[in-house]
Amino acid sequence: MTARRLIPSVAALVVGFGLATGGFVIALSSETALVEEALALREGMQVADVGAGDGDWAERLAEKVGPAGHVYATEIDAGDVEDIAKRAERYGLENLTAVLGTATDTGLEGGCCDAILLRMVYHHFTDPAPMRASLRRALRPGARLAVIDLRPREGWGDPSGVPNRGGHGIREEDLVTEMTSDGFEIVARYEKWAESPYRYCVVFRRADGPAVSEAESLQEER
Numbered sequence: 001m002t003a004r005r006l007i008p009s010v011a012a013l014v015v016g017f018g019l020a021t022g023g024f025v026i027a028l029s030s031e032t033a034l035v036e037e038a039l040a041l042r043e044g045m046q047v048a049d050v051g052a053g054d055g056d057w058a059e060r061l062a063e064k065v066g067p068a069g070h071v072y073a074t075e076i077d078a079g080d081v082e083d084i085a086k087r088a089e090r091y092g093l094e095n096l097t098a099v100l101g102t103a104t105d106t107g108l109e110g111g112c113c114d115a116i117l118l119r120m121v122y123h124h125f126t127d128p129a130p131m132r133a134s135l136r137r138a139l140r141p142g143a144r145l146a147v148i149d150l151r152p153r154e155g156w157g158d159p160s161g162v163p164n165r166g167g168h169g170i171r172e173e174d175l176v177t178e179m180t181s182d183g184f185e186i187v188a189r190y191e192k193w194a195e196s197p198y199r200y201c202v203v204f205r206r207a208d209g210p211a212v213s214e215a216e217s218l219q220e221e222r
């Protein structure tokens with residue numbers, strides 16, 4: 001572990017460093033452990049953090065999978081992709097690659113991933129069906145996709161262009177319906193996630209003999 005990563009990790013454990021979210025403080029160290037459990041993360045795995053934002057979670061994943069593993073941090077924001085790549089280079093994270101995606105494609109190679117993290121991203125998808133197809137294509141058989149999301153909150157303002165789901169976020173039931181209709185099955189559910197009453201996590205994997213959606217068929221023809 002690099003000194004840059006060690007110091008914040010120790011600080012998180014010692015002083016209970018947290019992220020303020022939804023009016024609650026979530027202990028970062030406990031969420032990191034939960035993410036590792038949800039993804040069944042191990043050294044040597046090939047993992048993607050789709051919608052990586054500033055790349056903090058991708059960096060944590062890169063530390064965990066180690067030099068024998070690899071992390072792909074995808075974003076639709078070109079500025080974020082550039083920043084993630086610069087930070088990976090500056091801190092010598094050779095096992096972290098920033099990937100530019102689009103609103104309909106993760107940018108990941110087919111079958112590249114042993115696990116995918118989607119943290120607070122699904123409800124930002126403006127075109128969820130082709131994104132589901134792209135995620136599904138990137139997962140190896142049995143690989144986990146952990147979707148951490150938020151129950152809809154009115155008054156928070158929806159991200160622009162997303163389906164109307166009654167507030168900022170998505171109901172767990174709606175997420176499950178959308179995913180299971182499109183070739184995923186549930187592996188695990190966390191109805192409460194990291195101390196927050198608003199967040200939850202559902203872990204999926206590719207279902208055997210899935211019904212391939214029209215969106216995926218279109219995607220595969222490209």
Ligand SMILES: C[S@@+](CC[C@H](N)C(=O)[O-])C[C@H]1O[C@@H](n2cnc3c(N)ncnc32)[C@H](O)[C@@H]1O
Pocket residue numbers: 050051052053054057074075076077080101102103104105106118119120121124125126131
């Ligand atoms: C609320 S942020 C979450 C960032 C990070 N996952 C985290 O937990 O800190 C949502 C991110 O999803 C990204 N995003 C939205 N739609 C996307 C898509 N189709 N593919 C990849 N990233 C997307 C946005 O650019 C934004 O950075």
